[in-house]
Amino acid sequence: MQFARINDITIHYQVIGATAERPVLVFANSLGTDFRIWRDVIVRLAGDYAIVLYDKRGHGLSDIGPVPYAIEDHANDLAGLLDMLSVKQAIICGLSVGGLIAQSLYQQRPDLVRALVLCDTAHKIGTAELWAQRIAAIEEHGIEAIADGILERWFTPEFRRPENAALIGYRNMLIRQSATGYAATCGAIRDADYTQAAARIAVPVLCVVGDQDGSTPPDVVLATARLIPGARYEVIRDAGHIPCVEKPEALTAVLRAFFEIVMHGDKSHE
């Protein structure tokens, strides 16, 4: 199965590996992307972990559903999916808005969260003004009109070479998302603020960011890490906002090291 009815909408998902036999990793995507962005990370982790991927509402092959959205709606969808799959607990890896969804899931259903990876995300992303401008631009002109500016924040100049087929592919992914789902998710990001909640997180947390992230730069992600008790902080070199696409090998190494600590404790001082 790849589709489920969750909270009265159809959610597109994939499970790789047996969730009852291996530690479960869940990957949540960023704004304007679908779960294929994780491909080059999951091929490196599959076999050692069971992996759950899904398209949040308004993205990929999932339904758009009723708008407006709140981040809590996205988190309820993820909780519903994990309940449907009988996953009792997982390490939740969220990229950007996916990281807000992960933080919201922890607030609503801490039982489901063994640890959090907050990748190129923050306790609060952007300002009300930034999101108002973005929503107005999408509603007036569509995603394609602002796509090139978004790609500059997503990827380094090295990746944005015109002859790079992957750049065109991810641009296609972005401009083919639903404008309604994209704008509704912008509204959800605008309204999400986990500043107070961050201090109450009591599971292991890794905050990780590309050194050239133009959307949630390293200082923003570091500020989030400093709010969360015991959070680790790592920087991926030569990567923008989406290191799982641009530097999957480096990101996977950082993730593996963190998963080892979550599973077996920190042995670096022994």
Ligand SMILES: O=C(O)CCC(=O)CC(=O)O
């Ligand atoms: O990527 C996200 O999920 C939200 C942050 C953002 O605005 C990305 C972008 O710059 O388009």
